[in-house]
Every structure is written in C-alpha cells, then in structure tokens.
Amino acid sequence: MSAVLPLGWAVLLPVLLLAVTWAVVAADVLAAGRAGGRPVPWTVAALTPAREALRLLVGQRRRAVGGDELLRGIGGAVLPLAALLAAVVLPLGLRPVADLGVGIVWFNAMEVFAWAAVWLVGWGSNSTLSLIGGYRFVAQGLAWELPHMFALITAAVGAQSLRVTDVVAAQQGLWFVVIMPVAFVAFLLSVAAMAFWGPFGAPVGRDVAGGAAAELGGVDRLVFVTGRWLLLVAAAAMAVPLFLGGGHGPWLPAWAWVLVKTLAVLAAVVALRHRLPTIRMERWTEFSLVVLTPATIAQALVVTLVALGEGGLR
C-alpha cells in the first residue's frame, strides 16, 4: 500500500493536472454563459482555455512602473509551483507520486505559499489596486487557514495518520465525509478561498480592476492565472482522498474512481460558483472565526472521541 508510483509519473502529474484544469476552465465558461443568459456552445467552450493561453503567450510582458520585478516574478512563479508540489501527495489511484509520512502537513504547507505569492504579486506591481488585492488575500488567508487546518487535522485523526495513503486506507468501509461532514464543507469552502476563486475572488475582483493581477500582461498573467486554476484543481482533488474514499469504489479501477470523484467535486464547485455573489472579506472573516472555526474544532473533538472509543489513539 505504501508503494509509490514510478518516477515517470512525476512528469505525468503536471500534464494530468493541466488536462483536468482545461476541462474545469471549459466547464466554467459553459456555466458562465448559462448564468448570463447567453449560452456558449461546448465546442467554443472547449477551445477557450487554449485560445486564452495563446493570447497571453503572444502578448507582451509588462513592466510595472517603479515596480519590483523580482518580487513580482517570484510571486507569479510560486503559484503554479505550489499547486504542483501540493499535488505530489495526491494518490492517483491508490498510490501518490510521493508518499510522504507527513503528507497532509506537506499539502497544507504548499498551499500556504499562495499567501506569499499573491501578496508579492500585488506588492511588486506598485499599483494601488494591486496592493488592495494583495491586502484582501492576506485577510482572506487569515480567515480560511484556521478552519482549513482543523478540517485537515480531523481527517488525519480519523485515520490516525498524517500519511495520505493511510487516510485513504482507513476509508475502505466508510467514507470520512459521513462521519465528518462539517470538516468536509469547511475544506471545500477553504479550497475556493485558497484559490481566491469564485465567491472568494475579491483579491482579483472586478471592483479593483483585477486586483493583484491588474498589472500583469502576457506570460506573467498566464502563469498567475494558470497557477490559480491549478491550485483550485489540486486542492479540490485532495478532497477525494481525505473525505470521499480516494480510489475505493466498486467495479471501476482505483484511478478511474479518483478521476470521477475529482471531476464531480470540481463540477459541483463550478456549478455553485455561478449561483453566488462574491463574499466580502470583513463578513467572511467574521463568519470564519465565529462560526466555522468553532464548528471545525467541535468536529475534530467528536472524531477524536470516536477514535478513542474505538480502541484509543495509536
């Protein structure tokens, strides 16, 4: 069970992630068209990610006036790298690319890089609106990180291991979403918040003219936007091994179950996104600290008590 995928998968992983990201972006275009009352044919939607990428590839890079190029460059590059490194512990089937003993902590640590990334891009652009976008993401990060960590810890307690493959193995009979629904919901919310996407898109919102990304052009914007989508995909995919039984399921092979479940989570997230307005940071912080954090702590407590009752922590 603890076996790791062959090394070649390290190369395949980004390709897989990008393929799923492509599908998600296309689905998002479709959903946006439907929500706006101007449906987009699926052939057009399927090509849109490629068109947008090409548009940004041929586009000129911009240097912000008086900006800090180094910080901005680092910030932009960190985003997709963090997503890729977080995805390393994702079991594709039953085995991940790297089966770290502290996989869950690793995953969380990689996501937190997004804080630095967005802030650096917002700061390095030397523009008021970008800076406001950066501020917003830091505030948002403070709000989502606590419930997010408690959600991760709850899954780890349920399996009594920080190793992601152990968490999957522990769900052979019962998916964790059944015994820890609050943690699952908190995890999904923080997934969108961490990718500053959908209802949590204020850091790159329209009101601040693109926020942290306002001054990015050409390939810089491509890397930033792709990194954001990759983060969303990687984090949503993590919900599968943590709460939805990973590769376990009847009839289909493990990898197919992982793919199906990941796509289902992403489809639900995309469909929900277009029904909701953007959440303001000050309201979200309040909700997160007053409601969500205590709820996830209570959830962790319940799961811990159950684990103790079933024969104690190892």
Next chain:
Amino acid sequence: MDLRNALLRAAAARPHVLVVGGVGTDRLRARVEQEIARRRWPVATAPADADVLVVVGRPGPELDPVIDGVWAAVPVPRSRAQITGEDEIASALEAAVRTLSDLTAQHALALRDGLPTAHTDTSPGEQDQHADGHDEQTGHDEHSGSHHHQEGGMELPGGLAMADLGEDRDGLVLDQLHVALGPVLPEWPSGLVVDVVLQGDVIQEARSRFLDLDLDDRDAPECLPDAARALDSAARVLALVGWDGPAARARGLRDALLFDRVDGSRVLEEVDDLRRRVRRSRLLRWMLRSAEAGRSEVLETLHDKLLSARCAVAGAGGAAPVAVDLPALDSRLVGAEFAAARLIVAVADPQPQPTLTRPADRGGAS
C-alpha cells in the same frame, strides 16, 4: 513568419475589449457592449488585460490624455478603435481584429521594454490607468510638506508620487496615498473621476468631478431612458458584488429595451425574474447589510432600481431615479472602504447635471 501570423490570428479570435467613453456616451456605449457580448468577447478589467481599446464618442481635452495613458499601458498585440456612431461599431471591431492579427502593424505598435513612454506633460502617475491629468492635488500636500510634482525632489521612478503621512481612523499615523479613481475602471460611470486620499483601502477624502463637462459644443448629453438606465446601474452593482450571471442578464435586458424592439411582456417577465433572484439571495443580503453606513442602503437602492425598471417597462412610469449630486457623493465616500466605495458610486450613479439644464431634466423624465 507564417507561423507567427497564424499564432497572431488565432490569438485575436477572442480579444478582451476595454471600452472607454466620456460623459454622455451611455447609449452608444451600451450598443458597443451589446455587440461585444454578442461576439462573446470578454470585457477587460484593466489596460493590462486588454487587446482592443474602444473609445466611444469624441473624447474632450481632459479625457484625451487619459486615454493616451491607458493606450500606452495596453500590451502588444493591441489595437485601438474610435466609434462615434452606431453604424460604425461592427466595422470598427472587425478592423480592430484585423489589426490585432497583422504582424507588421503590431511591430509598429510595439513598445520597447513593454514600458509606456514615460513623462509626458501631465501629472505624476500618468501611466497608471487610474491616474489622469490633474494638478489640484497640491492642496492636500501642505500638512506633510512633501511635494508631488515632477519638478519636486521626491519623485520616484516612473513619475509616481510618494505617500504622505496622516492620522488614520484609529489615531495612528499611516501612509496616505493620493489616487484618482476613474475614469477608466470596470463598472464605473462614464467620465467620472474621484480624487481620493487613501489610507490602506479606507478613503479619507474624496472629491468627485466629471471630465469635459464645460464643453460648449456638446448639446444635451444623450441620456438613457429611465428603465434602461436603472438596469444599467443595477448591472454595475451586480457586477461589482461579483455576481456575474445576473449582471449579464441585467445588461442583456437593458440592451433588449434599447435596441431590439422586443416584446415588452417578455422583458417584464425577465425583469421580475431578476428581481426575485436578487431579493431571494441570502448571501447578497448578508454581504450588503451591516452596521456600516451605506451598506444596507446599497441593497435598498438596488431593489429600487430594479423596481423602477419594472415600472418603466410596464408603462406605469415609476419614480424617476433620484439624482445624486457630487458633493453628496463625496461625503458618503469619506470613511468607506474601497469595496464599499465602489458600491456607493455604482448605486449613486451620478449623472452630469449642468446647473442650467437641471429644471428641464426634472420635467423631461419619461
């Protein structure tokens, strides 16, 4: 060469468009936005995100340098279109796409380094999309002694101004930044500029004005009919709260009322549907309602706008939108956070009202 041409052509298939218009171009602008939406082209959020810059109407002497600054910030491949009449829209947009995919034209347009040519004769921060030629800020500078102008010694690279220091609402001494919001911002009233003093993202001082208001050669600026104007403004508010679907629907209804001689009952049905959705959204209510002044007002005004649109469509001739004058807007903006300020401007939807024509406006509301 062939490959580069092919790439440019493919990239130009879905250009992002930035629409800029001065005071009184609302109708033409709506028509341009409709055409862009019909082609499924995205509307750019900022100059950096744009491929095509569409200038609606004839910009006056104040708006013109701002547009040049915006143009300088649009990355290549890019193209610029000037649209002064409804019949020009389709051909202008097609010409813009042709320019986008024309390699030699783009070579000529390319800027070295990707930097806009610095230092023209306007004010500091001229390259920035939200800055414009405006010299009156010196009045705010006295308390700190720093000097913002290009002649001053405090100039930073790119002609940007240093931040001042000032007391914030908690009594701390923090940086103050002088920024001009508009006239090129997403979901922003045409031709409006608000000069603000920002601390963090809290507005400390605000002074709003319209660009090119005192032009004599312009006869009464073309106004949208009440229903369309209410829908336009509601669409802006919805887009600012990040609810893109209903925002696009409101805009589609505005366009249907303005240009597509459609069946009134169908529009009425859809307006009602939109009102229901807005009214039912708990999240929206939770977002907009808070102890802060101005917030619940935003939601009420949004409801009112949709209701007045409905009444106007139904022919009941609902209450004409209450005009907000600029000093009232300024006083509302002071103390607001940036996100709240954007909503306040969007719901206020100030219209330029030269003092002479004000009585006529009252009577002529239809």
